[in-house]
Structures are given as C-alpha cells and as structure tokens.
Amino acid sequence: MNIKIFIIVCISFVLNNLKLLGGGKPDNTRPNIVFIMSDDHAYQAISAYSNKLIKTPNIDRIAKNGIKFTNACVTNSICAPSRATILTGKHSHLNSKTDNYFPFDTTITTFPQLFQQSGYQTAMFGKLHFGNNPKGFDQFKILPGQGNYYNPTFITKKEGNIQVKGYVTDIITDMTLEWLEKERNPEKPFLLMYLHKAPHREWLPAERHLKAYTSNVYSEPSTLFDNYEGRTSAAKSAEMNLLKHMNWAGDSKIYPEMMDKLGINATTEWDKEGFTKEYNRMDALQKANWDGVYQLVNEQFEKKYKAGMTEKELMQWRFQRYMQDYLGTIAAVDENVGRVLDYLEANNLTKNTIIVYTSDQGFYLGEHGWYDKRFVYDESFKTPLLIQWEGHIKPGRVSDAMVQNLDYAQTFLEAAGINAPSDMQGESMVPLLKGKINGWKREAVYYHYYEYPAVHMVKRHYAIVTKAYKLIHFYHDVDEWELIDREKDPQELKNVYHDPNYSQVVEKLKKELVEIRKKYGDSAEISKGIQEKYLKAIQK
Numbered sequence: 001m002n003i004k005i006f007i008i009v010c011i012s013f014v015l016n017n018l019k020l021l022g023g024g025k026p027d028n029t030r031p032n033i034v035f036i037m038s039d040d041h042a043y044q045a046i047s048a049y050s051n052k053l054i055k056t057p058n059i060d061r062i063a064k065n066g067i068k069f070t071n072a073c074v075t076n077s078i079c080a081p082s083r084a085t086i087l088t089g090k091h092s093h094l095n096s097k098t099d100n101y102f103p104f105d106t107t108i109t110t111f112p113q114l115f116q117q118s119g120y121q122t123a124m125f126g127k128l129h130f131g132n133n134p135k136g137f138d139q140f141k142i143l144p145g146q147g148n149y150y151n152p153t154f155i156t157k158k159e160g161n162i163q164v165k166g167y168v169t170d171i172i173t174d175m176t177l178e179w180l181e182k183e184r185n186p187e188k189p190f191l192l193m194y195l196h197k198a199p200h201r202e203w204l205p206a207e208r209h210l211k212a213y214t215s216n217v218y219s220e221p222s223t224l225f226d227n228y229e230g231r232t233s234a235a236k237s238a239e240m241n242l243l244k245h246m247n248w249a250g251d252s253k254i255y256p257e258m259m260d261k262l263g264i265n266a267t268t269e270w271d272k273e274g275f276t277k278e279y280n281r282m283d284a285l286q287k288a289n290w291d292g293v294y295q296l297v298n299e300q301f302e303k304k305y306k307a308g309m310t311e312k313e314l315m316q317w318r319f320q321r322y323m324q325d326y327l328g329t330i331a332a333v334d335e336n337v338g339r340v341l342d343y344l345e346a347n348n349l350t351k352n353t354i355i356v357y358t359s360d361q362g363f364y365l366g367e368h369g370w371y372d373k374r375f376v377y378d379e380s381f382k383t384p385l386l387i388q389w390e391g392h393i394k395p396g397r398v399s400d401a402m403v404q405n406l407d408y409a410q411t412f413l414e415a416a417g418i419n420a421p422s423d424m425q426g427e428s429m430v431p432l433l434k435g436k437i438n439g440w441k442r443e444a445v446y447y448h449y450y451e452y453p454a455v456h457m458v459k460r461h462y463a464i465v466t467k468a469y470k471l472i473h474f475y476h477d478v479d480e481w482e483l484i485d486r487e488k489d490p491q492e493l494k495n496v497y498h499d500p501n502y503s504q505v506v507e508k509l510k511k512e513l514v515e516i517r518k519k520y521g522d523s524a525e526i527s528k529g530i531q532e533k534y535l536k537a538i539q540k
C-alpha cells in the first residue's frame with residue numbers, strides 16, 4: 001500500500017472511532033425523541049390515570065404502547081423552573097430558575113445543545129416561558145411568555161415574530177407536523193419538543209369544544225371544602241381557593257359588564273383584564289361563537305345569583321365553571337396529540353422513537369378547594385409521565401418508581417449514546433424503561449419551592465419525599481414542619497410531625513433530608529442568598 005493512502009486510511013479510522021466515542025452510535029440506530037409536554041396538565045385529567053373527569057384516548061395510546069409512571073414528580077412545582085430542571089438535569093438552585101421571576105441563564109448547558117452537537121436535528125414548538133430564546137435548536141417557534149389561546153403570536157428562529165390566526169393548540173401542532181413533513185432530515189435522528197400552552201390559566205377552550213364542555217357536569221373532589229385545619233399555616237394562608245381567589249371574568253368568564261350589573265367586585269386587579277385581553281384578540285366570527293355560548297353561561301349565572309346563592313353553592317358553581325373550561329382545553333390537546341401520533345405511525349417513525357407525554361407539573365382540580373400548583377402535596381408535586389419506545393419498553397407497563405423531571409435529560413442522553421455532563425443531577429431511566437431487574441434504586445426525592453411572596457402566596461418550602469412519607473419544612477416568614485403519612489392519609493389532611501408515634505420516623509427522615517440536601521448541593525445558606533436576591537428584585 002502506498003504510504004500516503006495508508007496514512008489517510010489510518011487517520012480516517014481514528015477519526016471515525018473518535019466520532020463514535022464522542023457522538024455515540026451511528027445515526028441509523030440512535031433513537032428519535034418526541035417530547036410532548038403540556039402546561040399544568042393534572043394527571044387526574046388523563047384517562048390513563050383516572051376516568052372521573054375526561055376521556056383522553058390519544059394521550060392514553062402512549063400508556064397503552066409503553067409505560068405509565070404513577071409516582072413521577074417534579075423538583076419545584078411551577079412552570080419555568082420545572083422546564084429549566086428538565087432541560088438542564090439540575091435542581092433549581094443550580095439551574096438559575098428558582099422562580100418565574102428571573103429569566104433563565106442561557107450560559108448553562110441544556111441537553112438539546114448536546115443533542116445538536118452530536119448530530120441530532122433539533123426543533124422546539126410551543127411554550128417555553130424562559131424570558132429568552134432556547135439554545136441548541138435548528139428550528140424553534142415559541143410563544144412569548146405565557147402566550148395566548150386565540151390568534152397567538154410566536155417568536156420564531158427564522159421569520160422573526162409572527163401572528164397566526166386560529167387556536168393555539170392546533171397551531172403548535174400544525175407547526176410540528178409541518179416540520180416533520182418538510183424540514184426533517186431523514187438522514188439524521190431528531191429531537192422534537194412539542195410543548196402545549198394548554199391547559200394553563202385562563203383556560204380558553206377551542207371554539208369547537210365550547211358548547212359541549214360548558215354543559216358538562218363534573219363530580220366534586222371530596223376535599224373541595226377543605227378547612228385547612230390539622231396542618232401548618234401554609235395551606236391556610238395560600239391564595240388559590242376557588243371561591244376566594246379565582247377571577248370572576250378572567251377565570252370564570254363572567255363578562256365584566258355582568259360583574260358590574262351584579263355588583264361583583266374584581267378578585268384581583270387583573271380580573272377583568274384577564275378576560276378582555278384574551279377576548280379582544282378574537283376576530284368577529286370567533287367572538288360571535290364565543291358569545292353564543294358564554295352569554296348563556298352568564299345569563300344562567302345572573303338568574304341564580306339574583307335568586308341568592310350560599311357560599312357552598314357559589315363554590316360548587318365555580319368548581320363546575322373551572323372544570324368545564326380547563327377540561328375543554330384538554331380536549332384539544334388530546335385531539336392534537338392524536339394527530340402527531342398518527343403522523344409518526346403512518347410514516348414508520350414509531351419504530352425508533354421515544355415518545356414522551358408529560359406536564360411541567362400537576363395541578364389542583366378542586367382538591368383542598370384549590371386551583372394552581374406550587375405545593376409539594378400530591379396533585380401538584382406529581383406529574384403525568386407516559387413513555388413509549390417500541391422494542392424497548394414492554395407495552396402496558398405501570399411503574400411506581402420515584403422518577404423525577406430531573407431525570408429526563410440523562411435518560412434521553414443515555415438513550416442517544418451521548419455522554420451526560422458529570423454535573424447533571426438526575427439518573428438515567430433507561431435501565432428502568434428496559435425492564436432491567438434493579439433498574440431503579442432511588443427511594444427518596446428532594447423538592448424545593450421558592451416563589452414567595454408572590455401570586456398565590458405559597459410559602460417557601462423544601463421536602464424529602466419517599467413512597468411512605470413527606471417531611472416538609474416551610475420557612476422564610478415561618479419555621480414550621482409537616483410530616484404526612486402518605487399511606488394512611490393519601491389526601492394529605494393531617495400533619496403528624498408532632499405525633500409521638502411518629503417521632504422515630506421524623507428523626508430518621510430529618511437525617512435523610514440533611515443527606516439529600518448535601519447530595520444535591522443545597523443548603524440554608526444558598527436558600528438565603530436566593531431569597532435575598534428575590535426580595536431585592538421585587539421591591540424595585
């Protein structure tokens with residue numbers, strides 16, 4: 001062999017191997033990832049989890065074809081902080097997003113950047129809510145901030161800001177399908193993040209769902225009239241009660257003129273604006289369709305209200321109104337998830353694709369009389385998580401493993417054969433997904449919520465959670481501990497921290513809490529720094 005050719009052959013052999021080491025497996029074997037996430041979608045509102053409220057046949061397809069997690073949870077139950085945990089694989093105190101107030105620090109590495117660097121085609125459509133644009137994406141079309149339900153504006157990578165006529169859930173899906181059809185490079189594996197705004201407040205269903213959903217009647221949760229006794233002061237002082245804190249116009253869709261007519265005061269200073277800013281985005285036809293349904297809702301309420309309603313009746317009315325709109329927005333999410341799954345199936349793309357359905361956290365659907373999230377109590381701490389991966393996950397599996405949104409980044413990286421940075425804090429779920437014996441060892445997770453004082457007034461707290469217990473410390477302007485016995489008290493109504501029968505449990509969990517805080521690098525000192533920075537910023 002000619003020496004020059006020999007050297008070229010040697011160099012290309014070395015380069016190829018380096019590529020394999022750094023970039024993982026060859027591209028024809030690396031799986032695609034379709035990460036579907038909605039915003040504030042409670043597991044109680046997915047029929048794979050519960051049949052009480054709504055049928056979600058399309059989302060359920062993922063559970064049927066793959067695995068359903070019944071103990072999946074978040075590290076910090078609020079929108080943007082959860083998204084930061086998902087993208088960075090780090091707890092809030094290290095990923096820069098402890099609350100919704102400060103923007104995300106884009107110098108911190110996110111897993112999509114690693115996918116892009118290792119040869120994946122990457123795209124994001126929908127809601128990010130970071131206060132800046134995502135890094136590591138070949139294509140993105142994202143909503144500014146919270147975004148709007150009707151005729152929304154998008155920030156796009158290639159076309160600047162655009163406004164698109166229609167309903168947000170349909171539009172995000174149209175963009176996703178268009179990318180799959182026209183922009184996807186079949187030579188490369190892809191990472192697709194398909195992120196819904198729905199069912200986030202202020203819960204505006206699509207026109208096609210208005211009539212049916214505003215006529216539905218839903219069964220009340222048994223804790224709708226919770227009086228918050230038997231726990232620390234945190235539940236009682238929170239401002240997320242359906243009766244006391246929900247907006248009349250913005251949330252319950254009582255028109256501002258009707259509020260004036262009935263002499264109803266605005267709940268918050270943005271109550272009426274919460275309604276008008278969305279309503280005024282609609283065109284004449286959309287408004288006519290909307291009015292055709294909601295004027296009737298308003299007229300029916302007027303009659304009842306004038307006849308006199310007790311507090312209990314008002315609470316029940318607000319619960320029904322809330323569920324009708326919240327679940328109405330989920331009807332469109334489910335239909336659209338079906339469109340994407342249909343496309344993947346029709347184009348032979350499910351064979352080598354990990355499909356995930358999750359939410360950035362759970363949500364209260366009247367449990368404890370609440371809406372919103374933030375607390376470490378189950379409805380907001382847990383989040384839906386369904387994953388299908390043909391040939392790797394046995395269809396129809398159910399797992400109660402204590403997995404967390406902290407784990408997604410390392411799971412996807414391992415599945416793609418990309419090395420995860422050593423400072424990521426999650427664990428890869430790949431062995432668990434593949435059904436390996438001892439595929440998951442974690443028995444306790446760490447939680448830390450920061451945004452206080454702020455809307456909804458949920459006090460700062462951190463917690464250690466096992467399958468059996470939750471040990472919670474509320475701090476900032478209080479210093480209160482709570483122990484929940486998850487097996488005996490699944491509705492989380494009783495603090496047993498001071499019960500002598502639990503003194504050994506408290507002692508053991510306090511030690512474990514110290515250990516888990518050390519493991520993740522959190523401390524009272526770090527919390528104090530975060531708290532001071534926040535207080536200084538909100539005083540300005």
Ligand code: CA
Nearest residue numbers: 039040079360
């Ligand atoms: Ca959210």
